[in-house]
Amino acid sequence: MSDAVLELQHISKSFSGNRVLRDVSLRVRPGTIHAVVGENGAGKSTLMNVLFGMPVIHDTGGHEGTIVLGGQPARYTSPSGAMAAGIGMVHQEFMLVPGFAVAENIKLNREPTKPSVLSGVFGRNDVHNVRLVQGSHIIVRRKFSDPRAYFFQNPDNRIIFAIPYEQDFTLIGTTDRDYKGDPAKVRISEEEISYLCNAASEYFSEPVKPDDIVWTYSGVRPLFDDGASKAQEATRDYVLKVEEAEGEAPLLNIFGGKLTTYRRLAEHALEKIGAAIGEKGKPWTAGSYLPGGDFGAERYDAQVRALVSRYPFLDGRHAERLIRNYGTKAAELLGVATDVSGLGRHFGGTLYECEVRWLVEHEWAFAAEDILWRRTKQGLRLSRDEAAALDEFVSTLTGVKEKGEAVTEQA
DSSP states (O other), X not given: OOOOSEEEEEEEEEETTEEEEEEEEEEEOTTOOOOOOOOTTSXXXXXXXXXXXXXXXXXXXOOEEEEEETTEEOOOOSHHHHHHTTOOOXXXXXXXXXXXXXXXXXXXXXXXXXXXXXXXXXXXXXXXXXXXXXXXXEEEEOOOOOSSOEEEEOTTSOEEEEEEETTTEEEEEOOOEEOOSOGGGOOOOHHHXXXXXXXXXXXXXXXXXXXXXXXXXXXXXXXXXOOOSXXXXXXXXXXXXXXXXXXXXXXXXXXXXXXXXXXXXXXXXXXXXXXXXXXXXXXXXXXXXXXXXXXXXXXXXXXXXXXXXXXXXXXXXXXXHHHHHHGGGHHHHHTTOOSGGGGOOEEETTEEHHHHHHHHHHSOOOSHHIIIIIISOGGGTOOHHHHHHHHHHHHHXXXXXXXXXXXXXXX
């Protein structure tokens, strides 16, 4: 018979196909103290979440392996079950109240009193699972000619990246910090600018200074709140949760997720929806492509050559951008033009009227800022006067008079 009071036997855990724990075993004898040591991302918090029956484990498919207490396999699937079995956990911020749900413990004395992302949409004040994390980026003039991207390890155990951007620039990012404001008003902070400049300067032969910045942008990630103490440690895996309150339609909540996983996320979401309303079809996205993407990645150069051959008046950099942005749809955008004048009014950079009209008609652009910063990044090329002229043209074209940030967006 084992003399261990607690055993973890061959514990493994994956989030959305990413293995974060692999065959971990631990034996704890009475009267002993153990320390689980590892770098950020090693799986320490995940292992403790498995031991304590946290929802982030069981809402994402559970775990492999066995927890043994007093020589008997333990089968609890919640923190209350863990506590009933004799397992307690002191979080980095202690706030457990026996009898409270996990979400109630996490939000004790911090219940939302103002509308949040979810409560504002659904008129509820009981949403607890979203952790808003801000990530900011800076764009500077090109720092290196190599076409590859670089990842840099920082002393704080985070990484940043430097990526060739829009041919003449370098994109440097990103940051991680909790965000409490309105996501629509997120902006990079002076602290984030200093952090990115200092971190990048450790690697580049030429320092990156705030005066080098030509543009910045920030986003807010709606991550799943897994109780991590730092924003950078919060899980980036997406979590799907279905709420089925009595008398109400099922509500599917999607926490987290990134552009790189959008197809798998969508298919997993449909699996959840199918379980609630009945399956409507089989997964199909693996063999599909986005509009204009109906060619292999290795065929990019061939597509550029074909576009220049068809429209010989195009500048090579212009053709490269059009294929990068629109793929095989670029020819539809250019239409029957036989020379530069056929592209319509020139707004600056490589932005012409035919593209502006295409974006309004086909890609839901309502304001100049949509075109300059969200669709083409030509805001990096246009002067303030050129951006103002585009703003006036798009307002006339769309009938939307709301003042955007096309003129003021550039750093």
